[in-house]
Amino acid sequence: GVESMQILYGVDTDSPADGVVNRYVKANAIPVSGNDWDKVIAVRISLLMRSVGAAATASGSYVFDGVTYGADRFIRQEYTSTVQLRNRSLLP
Numbered sequence: 001g002v003e004s005m006q007i008l009y010g011v012d013t014d015s016p017a018d019g020v021v022n023r024y025v026k027a028n029a030i031p032v033s034g035n036d037w038d039k040v041i042a043v044r045i046s047l048l049m050r051s052v053g054a055a056a057t058a059s060g061s062y063v064f065d066g067v068t069y070g071a072d073r074f075i076r077q078e079y080t081s082t083v084q085l086r087n088r089s090l091l092p
Contacts, residue, residue: 003050003076006065010042010082044082051075 009030010021021042030036048064054073062069062076069076 001050001052002047003069004048004064004067006046008044008046009040010044011036011039012041013039040085042082042084044080046078046080049077049079 008024008026010024011030012018012020013022014020017039019041024042024044030040046065048062048069050069051074055075056073058071058073059075061071062078064076064078
């Protein structure tokens with residue numbers, strides 16, 4: 001099962017734009033005013049997966065997106081994929 005999901009947006013902050021991500025930020029860090037969403041050229045999605053059943057022994061703690069998941073008997077694994085938005089990184 002998916003225990004947590006994080007989405008970060010890759011922003012090209014150069015002027016003029018060069019089609020390369022300069023930083024990844026959360027949605028609330030992109031101002032709504034202006035054309036800042038037009039500078040988003042990639043999306044990074046991270047999933048924290050947790051085993052359905054408990055393991056025989058306790059596992060260590062796991063930090064994901066600044067949150068620590070306790071030392072319980074569940075096994076966790078993080079998966080991350082970065083996707084370039086089609087035609088967003090093309091230079092004008």
